Amino acid sequence: MDPKSIVQSMIRPAIAAMSPYIPGEQPQGGKFIKLNTNENPYPPHPDVAEAISAAARDRLERYPDPLGTAFRIRAGEVLGFDPEWILCGNGSDDILTIITRACVGEGDVLRLPYPSYILYRTLAQIQNAKWEEVRFNADFSLPGAFAIGQDRLRLVFLPNPNSPSGTVLSPAEIGELAAKLPCPLLVDEAYADFADTNCLELVRQYPNVLVSRTLSKSYGLAGLRFGFLVAHPEWIRVCRNVKDSYNCDTLSLAGATAAIHRQDWLQENRAKIIATRSRMQTRLAELGFDVTPSSANFVWCTRQDRPVQPLYEQLKANKILVRYMKYEGWGDGLRISVGTDSQIDACLTVLESLL
Ligand SMILES: *Cc1c(COP(=O)(O)O)cnc(C)c1O
Secondary structure, three states: OOHHHHHHHHOOHHHHOOOOOOOOOOOOOOOOEEEOOOOOOOOOOHHHHHHHHHHHHHOOOOOOOOOOHHHHHHHHHHHOOOHHHEEEEOOHHHHHHHHHHHHOOOOOEEEEEEOOOOHHHHHHHHOOOEEEEEEOOOOOOOOHHHHOOOOOEEEEEEEOOOOOOOOOOOHHHHHHHHHHOOOOEEEEOOOHHHOOOOOHHHHHHOOOEEEEEEOOOOOOOOOOOOEEEEOOHHHHHHHHHHOOOOOOOHHHHHHHHHHHHOHHHHHHHHHHHHHHHHHHHHHHHHOOOEEEOOOOOEEEEEOOOOOOHHHHHHHHHOOEEEEEEEEOOOEEEEEEEOOOHHHHHHHHHHHHHHO
16 A cells, blocks of 8 residues: 555544645745735734743743743733633634534534634534534624524634624624523634724623634734633633643743733734725725725725636735635635735735726
8 A cells, every 4th residue: 555545544534534724825935915814014012022032042941831821910911801711822723722622522513604714614624523604694794593502513613803704793792692502602803903892701791602812913923823712710721621731832922921011012003904904995995896894904805897816816926915715605705914004005006907
């Protein structure tokens, strides 16, 4: 037998059948304006690199703090929670993995809205669980079916703001959903810092509401890999049994702790991104796009009059990378991350010349 068949014969059937999660392109060469993976165009506060250097100088021979205590204390102060309500993760993807492993077994059902974050499906596949995609209504509200319990439903993922739409459901709507669901509702708040509302209060009200956050987007730290969970201390205790003992390394803990201390930096960049977003939405609409009003750091736009895939290709030929997304049975569009003003101007100028 050739090595490929040997490996395939040795792995679980659920893994053999998996289609991989494909993240957005990360071009390694060339000078691209990167507007395809919702990174922050602004770098983190200089304190972050400073803290990472200091940790690299002083502490690499030791294992990290397995619980990330310093980060949890400061994050708790910022968000109004005791540290017992916070769990650190190696990116919020790690948090989503931990929760899935804790709650979803073989043959169980994981529910997610459609279209939304593709990774949720992959997490279900790894568990050999089923996933049930419930379509958003045309206005990106959720149909009643999303709240209906069913046999073996073990976990519901809800990105809020959602990707790729950038739309947000109100905490009141999500609270109603939580009250009806017989299972945990994980609200993925990767983009909540760019919205006007969030669901942290629901975590206190409903034991089945968990909120995940990431430093990748709003804090400009996608390269660091740091996210966290806010949930009832009993959830945190359970997650500690499931997670890798040292799931966050010394450098990311140092960087994340420095970053969470600089709320002024966060607010400044947030304001810049929201201003650029608003300008970008107006101009895209003038250029004939149907623009979904965004509460995130990206804008979802579609067109009635022509296919958008060629626009993606032509932007790429001009060294501007946006995300072309096509959802089976739902439609396609461009998801354009909010860059700096000059990056967005370059993108709009190319689009203008193409239309
Ligand atoms: C980017 C993103 C994440 C992943 O965040 P990391 O902390 O970088 O792992 C999670 N959920 C959604 C919806 C995202 O868009």
